[in-house]
Amino acid sequence: MSGPRLFRGGVHPPDEKHRTKALPVEVAPLPERMFLPVSQHIGAPAIPIVKRGDKVLTGQVIAKAAGFVSVPIHASTSGTVKSVAPYAHPMGYEQLAVEIEVDGDDTWADPLPPINDPLNADPKDIRTRILEAGLVGMGGATFPTHVKLSPPPGVKIDSIILNGVECEPFLTADHRMMVERPDDILNGLGVILRIFGLDKGYIGIEKNKPDAIALMDERARATGWAEVKALEVRYPQGAEKQLIHAILDRDVPSAALPMAVGAVVQNVATAVALWEALTEGRPLVSRVCTVTGDGVKNPKNLEIRTGVPVSHLIDHCGGLTDDATKVLMGGPMMGMSQYTLDVPTTKGTSGLLCLPEAQARTENQKSCISCGRCVSACPMGLSPTTIYNLIDADKVAEADDWDTLDCIECGSCSFVCPAWIPLVQYIRYAKGRVLARRREMDK
Amino acid sequence: MSKRTFYIASSPHVFDGDSVSRIMWTVSAALAPAAAWGVYVYGLPALTVLLWCIASSMVFEALAQKLKGSQVSLEDGSAVLTGLLLAMNMPASSPWWLCVFGGGAAILLGKQVFGGLGHNPFNPALVSRVLMLISFPVEMTNWKVGSGALADAVSGATPLGQAKTFLNTPELGSMPQLEMMDLLLGFRQGCVGEGAILLLLLGAAVLIYKRIVTWDIPVGFLGTLALATGIVYLVSPDNHLSPLAHLVTGGAVLGAFFMATDMVTSPLNARGRWVFGIGCGLITAVIRLWGGYPEGVSFSILLMNATVPLIDRYTKPRKFGYVKPSSAGEGAQ
Numbered sequence: 051m052s053g054p055r056l057f058r059g060g061v062h063p064p065d066e067k068h069r070t071k072a073l074p075v076e077v078a079p080l081p082e083r084m085f086l087p088v089s090q091h092i093g094a095p096a097i098p099i100v101k102r103g104d105k106v107l108t109g110q111v112i113a114k115a116a117g118f119v120s121v122p123i124h125a126s127t128s129g130t131v132k133s134v135a136p137y138a139h140p141m142g143y144e145q146l147a148v149e150i151e152v153d154g155d156d157t158w159a160d161p162l163p164p165i166n167d168p169l170n171a172d173p174k175d176i177r178t179r180i181l182e183a184g185l186v187g188m189g190g191a192t193f194p195t196h197v198k199l200s201p202p203p204g205v206k207i208d209s210i211i212l213n214g215v216e217c218e219p220f221l222t223a224d225h226r227m228m229v230e231r232p233d234d235i236l237n238g239l240g241v242i243l244r245i246f247g248l249d250k251g252y253i254g255i256e257k258n259k260p261d262a263i264a265l266m267d268e269r270a271r272a273t274g275w276a277e278v279k280a281l282e283v284r285y286p287q288g289a290e291k292q293l294i295h296a297i298l299d300r301d302v303p304s305a306a307l308p309m310a311v312g313a314v315v316q317n318v319a320t321a322v323a324l325w326e327a328l329t330e331g332r333p334l335v336s337r338v339c340t341v342t343g344d345g346v347k348n349p350k351n352l353e354i355r356t357g358v359p360v361s362h363l364i365d366h367c368g369g370l371t372d373d374a375t376k377v378l379m380g381g382p383m384m385g386m387s388q389y390t391l392d393v394p395t396t397k398g399t400s401g402l403l404c405l406p407e408a409q410a411r412t413e414n415q416k417s418c419i420s421c422g423r424c425v426s427a428c429p430m431g432l433s434p435t436t437i438y439n440l441i442d443a444d445k446v447a448e449a450d451d452w453d454t455l456d457c458i459e460c461g462s463c464s465f466v467c468p469a470w471i472p473l474v475q476y477i478r479y480a481k482g483r484v485l486a487r488r489r490e491m492d493k
Numbered sequence: 494m495s496k497r498t499f500y501i502a503s504s505p506h507v508f509d510g511d512s513v514s515r516i517m518w519t520v521s522a523a524l525a526p527a528a529a530w531g532v533y534v535y536g537l538p539a540l541t542v543l544l545w546c547i548a549s550s551m552v553f554e555a556l557a558q559k560l561k562g563s564q565v566s567l568e569d570g571s572a573v574l575t576g577l578l579l580a581m582n583m584p585a586s587s588p589w590w591l592c593v594f595g596g597g598a599a600i601l602l603g604k605q606v607f608g609g610l611g612h613n614p615f616n617p618a619l620v621s622r623v624l625m626l627i628s629f630p631v632e633m634t635n636w637k638v639g640s641g642a643l644a645d646a647v648s649g650a651t652p653l654g655q656a657k658t659f660l661n662t663p664e665l666g667s668m669p670q671l672e673m674m675d676l677l678l679g680f681r682q683g684c685v686g687e688g689a690i691l692l693l694l695l696g697a698a699v700l701i702y703k704r705i706v707t708w709d710i711p712v713g714f715l716g717t718l719a720l721a722t723g724i725v726y727l728v729s730p731d732n733h734l735s736p737l738a739h740l741v742t743g744g745a746v747l748g749a750f751f752m753a754t755d756m757v758t759s760p761l762n763a764r765g766r767w768v769f770g771i772g773c774g775l776i777t778a779v780i781r782l783w784g785g786y787p788e789g790v791s792f793s794i795l796l797m798n799a800t801v802p803l804i805d806r807y808t809k810p811r812k813f814g815y816v817k818p819s820s821a822g823e824g825a826q
Contacts (some may be wrong), residue, residue, distance in 0.1 A: 058813070063507050142501075219507065291813060304814040376500045382507040389501050409507070410500045416513050416569075417611030422707075422761040431812035433761060436805070453812050461505030468511045469611070475503035 055299050057292040059429040060284040061462045063383060065258055066219040069342050069349040075226050078352040078366055080127055080152050085137050086112065086357035087147040090396035091186040092193045093119035098148055104131045107159035109333050112148050121184040121194045125150060126335035126355035128157040138393045140379045140386055147394065150357070161331030168328040169237070173245040176328065183327035184334045184397070189213055189224075189288070189317035190380055192398035195324065198316070199245055201309045208312040209298055210242050210251035212321055214266070215281060215288030217256060218381025221401040223338040224318050226351045228255065228262035231322055232269040236276050238321025241328060242314070243275055250275050252297050253318070258283045285383060286460040290315050292429055304456050319400075334397055341367045345374030345404030354395055360402060361391035376410035378403040383461040416469040424463035424473055430456050434463035434473040441480035450484045457481065513610070516705055516756075517570030521577055523696030524751060528581055530679060530689035535585035538638045539685045543580040545589050549596025550576030557605040571610045575599050578618035581686020581747060582791070583625075586635045595621045615798045616758050619791045626791070636682035651682045652742040656734045657787035676741040687744040697750035706754045709763055713770020714749040714777075715740055721778035739781065748790035749773070758798045765801075765808035772797045 089095035096113035106112055106125040113123040125148075132149040139145035162182055165171050177196050185195035201207055212235065216224040228235060239251050253276055255263050263280050270276035279297050281287050291302045293315060300311040308315055316324075319337060326332045335356055342349040347368030354363060360377065364370055370377075378385035379393070381401055395402075424434040432453050440449040454477060463473040532539045554572035558565045567573075579599050583592070602624070603617025604610065626633045636651060675681055679688025686693075700706035723736035739745065744752075753759060753773050760766050773793045780789025 061509070063509070295813075301814045303816045304812060305816075306814070370497070375497075376502075376506065378504075378506060380504075383505045385504055385506065387499065387501045387504075387506065389499055391497075403506075405506065412500075412502055412508075413512075417609065419513055419516070419611045419756045420759075420761060421516070421756040425762045425810060428810075429813065431810045431815070433805075433810055435761065452809070456812055456814075459504070464505050465507065466509050466511070468513050468516055470508070470512070472503055474505065478503070 055296055056282050056284065057287070057295050057429050058431065059427050059462065060286060060292075061427050061465050062283070063219045063285055063465060065283075066342075067222050067225070067258070069220070070222045070340050070351050071225055071259075073222075073226075073349070073351050075230060075338050075351045075353050078354045078358065078363060080154060080156065080355065081358050081362040082152055083132070083359070084126060084129070084150045084152060084355065084357040085147045085359065085394040086123055086126065086150065087137070087139050087145045087394065087396060088113045088123055089139070089145050090123060090192060090356065090398065091121050092191065093117070093121075093197075095146065096120060096123045098134050098146065100131045100134065100148060102131055102133055105129075106131060106150060107157050109161065109335060110159040115181065119194055119197055121181065121186055121196075122333075123148070124184055124333040124335050125159075126357050127152050128155055129153045138390055140388065140393050140396060140399070142386065142389070147357075162327070162333070164331050165328045168325070169240045169244055171241075171244065171328070176241060176245055179327055180324060183323070183332070185320060185323055185327060186334070186397050187317055188319040188323065188337055188397065188400070190384070190398050190400055192396070195316070195320055198314060199242065201314075205309050206312055207246045207309060207314055208248065209314070210239065210246065210248060211293060211297055211313060211315045212239050212251065212253040212318050213288055213290075213293055213315050214253055214255040214259075214262065214318040215293060216259070217283075217285045217288040218383055218385075218401070219285075220342050220403050221340045221381045222342075222351055223340045223400050225259050225262055227319050227322060227338055228259070228266050232266050234322045234325045235266070235318045236269055236273050238316075238323075238325040239276055240273065241324060242316060242321070246314070250277060252277050252279050254279045254281050254287075254293050254297050256281050256283045256287055285462065286429055286458070289429065289458055289460055291458070304453070337397065337399065339363070339395060339399050340401040341404075342401065343404040344409065345371050345376070345406045346402075347371060354399070356397055356399075357394045359391065360388065360393050360395065363395070363402060364391060364404065370404055371406060373406040373408070374404045375407045376405040378405070383465070384459065412472075413470040415471050418469050418471060421468060423466040423468065427462040427466045429460060429462060430458055432456060434477060435471075437480055438471060438473050438476040441476055441483065446480075446483045446487045449480045450487065454480045454484045513571075514569040517574050519703060519705055520700060520751070521570060521574045523700050524574075524577055524581065524686065525696075527689040527692040527696060527747075528577060528686045530692050531581065531585070531685040534679050534688060535638050535685060539585035541589065542583055542585055542587050542592055542685055543577070545592030546580035546583065546596050547573055547576035549593040550579065550600050553597045553600035554605070557601060558609070561605070561609075563609070566610075569610065572600060575604070575617045578686075578752065579621055582618060582622045582684050582744065584633065584636055585638045585685050587632060591625065591629060591632050595625055598624050611757055613757060614801070615795055616752055616755050619752060619795050623791050623795060626786075651787065652676070652734075652738070653781065653787040654682075673737070673741070676738070681742075683742075684744065687747045690741050690746050693746045693750060697746075700750070706750060707763070707766060709766040710754045710759060710770040710773075711749040713767050714753055714774045715745060717771045717774025718745060718778050721775060722782065725782055733782070739778075743781070743788040744790040745777065748777075748794055752790075753794050753797070758801060760801055760804045760808065762805075762808060762810050764810075765804040768804050768808065769797050769801065772800065
């Protein structure tokens with residue numbers, strides 16, 4: 051195999067990571083109240099098993115998995131359940147959440163029994179533990195990890211990739227993880243390799259993180275089961291299909307999952323959480339999150355518990371600047387803008403980006419001048435302006451023909467559009483229409 | 494912390510900062526040196542043509558937008574660019590009323606009837622030029638400008654016009670005014686902005702560097718023109734202009750770099766742009782070699798403009814992970 055291959059398309063947004071990339075991860079203090087949404091993952095929301103007045107301990111299950119594509123939710127600190135009711139959720143609408151009045155002692159429940167010699171453990175036990183610990187993909191998509199590690203019978207997995215690309219501007223959570231906890235990442239990878247009976251896996255890192263590449267490479271060589279791949283800097287290099295293309299030179303077919311080409315991709319932070327779940331019996335109740343942007347006074351990399359109100363974390367970082375008018379959960383390319391700072395963090399909160407007025411305003415949409423820049427920028431080989439024009443004219447069937455559903459919503463098209471057309475937003479809308487039409491056709 | 498309100502928007506939240514108006518003004522700026530050179534060569538009449546065309550385009554644009562009840566958007570620079578391109582495609586001798594007619598035709602018939610910027614299928618300046626060429630053939634081919642202009646020293650027809658007259662006659666070789674240096678510097682008869690080949694190339698280089706113009710259309714266009722005229726030249730060199738002469742005469746350079754590359758009226762992706770450029774070159778060659786008009790750049794671009802929706806449809810980009818329909822079931826699970 052030759053060196054890493056660059057995918058077609060993509061963009062170069064300013065990297066903006068300088069604010070926090072050299073700052074060690076600090077542990078954020080506990081708030082007075084926590085709000086743990088039952089939906090912090092892709093799939094069925096978990097089912098609450100606690101009620102008002104219950105005392106809970108850190109790591110105790112408070113909501114159980116609801117089916118295969120679902121994970122349990124654990125109390126992220128000790129305290130008393132105040133309510134189980136709809137509450138603000140980062141996705142923009144209210145969702146059922148368990149509210150905990152924090153007692154401040156952070157008393158842990160008995161941990162899950164540690165698994166001895168995890169690198170040689172029974173894959174079945176490993177998968178069970180991953181589910182028990184409530185692990186999800188921590189790169190932002192929050193797909194349940196045990197599902198990704200349980201391919202259907204007959205599907206052969208031959209390549210494991212850990213994603214340390216972190217191509218979103220501003221964010222440095224994964225970067226810090228690689229610099230501060232390289233051995234835990236490599237051990238996590240070792241466990242995943244064990245599940246599939248493989249000898250070697252890859253870690254993909256963009257070249258804008260030379261310190262992480264050097265350190266991970268040195269430690270990876272010592273393990274003998276990992277190889278670091280330094281990747282060209284281009285957004286969205288960290289998208290699953292683009293990463294597999296770069297490292298394995300395999301193209302995941304349209305509409306298929308990575309396992310169709312024998313690949314499984316996990317985020318580096320997920321690997322660490324996985325290792326902790328096995329060796330310490332620790333469920334997923336915390337993660338690293340970058341609080342950054344010109345709209346917050348002291349940007350930091352924080353180790354946060356899940357369910358902490360965003361306002362608490364921003365206060366800990368010195369508060370918002372006077373001109374801050376946009377707060378995003380996630381990075382600037384794919385992050386969700388928040389209407390209130392009451393929203394809690396979740397298992398997928400890799401960053402909180404605060405933008406001042408000057409960077410928060412968006413311009414009014416103009417007419418498309420067919421410059422074709424969105425076509426050149428699309429990493430999925432789509433024609434965003436065509437889909438936009440078709441859905442604007444209500445031509446749903448044709449929008450489907452132009453591969454609307456292949457869009458990964460990376461935002462490259464909107465980023466380059468000189469007419470400021472919110473192309474991704476139109477395509478998201480088009481996706482909904484196309485799916486509805488397909489369901490209608492299937493009837 | 495007091496209660497604040499926040500902007501809510503769909504991702505992404507950062508942009509590369511370019512805009513339609515910046516693109517339009519940059520193209521105008523890239524054309525400006527060649528237009529100024531036209532004034533130097535053809536004298537004050539060329540300046541008058543430039544001013545009348547740009548002013549009338551702006552007035553008609555504002556008028557049309559007022560009538561439609563939409564916001565007047567002269568600041569986006571598209572009307573100025575249309576007027577500038579129009580003037581550069583007209584003889585310096587054009588009377589003021591022709592310029593006003595041209596500006597009106599470009600803005601109203603070329604652009605606003607289709608819904609304004611971004612919606613026009615044809616290049617507005619060329620729609621207007623061809624309309625005038627057919628309606629006012631005398632005025633549009635009057636290369637005489639007042640005394641004092643540098644180009645007045647040479648005789649009254651354009652190089653391509655002369656070549657057309659002498660086509661298939663052995664006198665072609667003895668035709669005057671085909672000094673390559675004169676052609677590159679625009680010391681010849683022609684439209685206001687088409688002669689300054691070197692300055693046009695300089696402006697085009699800036700636009701290509703700034704990724705406002707892609708190189709595929711001009712290369713396809715001029716390459717095909719050179720190839721087609723080159724083959725004919727090889728067959729009978731005495732009766733035809735050399736391919737090099739074809740490239741530096743008429744509106745080939747202006748058209749290939751600044752008119753065919755108009756974003757609105759050219760294909761969306763690279764494969765389509767190659768088809769488009771090659772088509773333009775081929776039609777231009779056919780008109781110049783065998784057509785009734787000496788020059789075919791405008792007609793070729795307009796004809797290819799008409800094919801753009803078709804080209805876009807058949808050059809749909811190949812998507813990532815494309816699966817041939819027959820084997821689609823295997824890839825998906």
